[in-house]
Amino acid sequence: MRFPLGFYDLSLWLAVTAIILLATSELINPYYGQTGLTIEKSRLRKTALIFGVLFLSTVAIIIYQIIITI
Numbered sequence: 001m002r003f004p005l006g007f008y009d010l011s012l013w014l015a016v017t018a019i020i021l022l023a024t025s026e027l028i029n030p031y032y033g034q035t036g037l038t039i040e041k042s043r044l045r046k047t048a049l050i051f052g053v054l055f056l057s058t059v060a061i062i063i064y065q066i067i068i069t070i
Contacts, residue, residue, distance in 0.1 A: 014055040021048035
């Protein structure tokens with residue numbers, strides 16, 4: 001059985017997730033509403049940066065594949 005998502009889909013998903021997490025970490029208030037849930041901006045920002053690095057690594061792999069096939 002073949003996995004339904006390709007490498008390009010994974011790369012796009014990582015990019016969108018990184019952008020959403022980074023925007024959220026910049027815009028959100030540390031104390032969200034009245035739920036008592038505290039959001040650690042530093043942890044959210046680190047997660048966004050990790051997703052960004054993963055996205056850039058997938059882009060590097062895609063570029064490498066393109067260069068090899070030429």
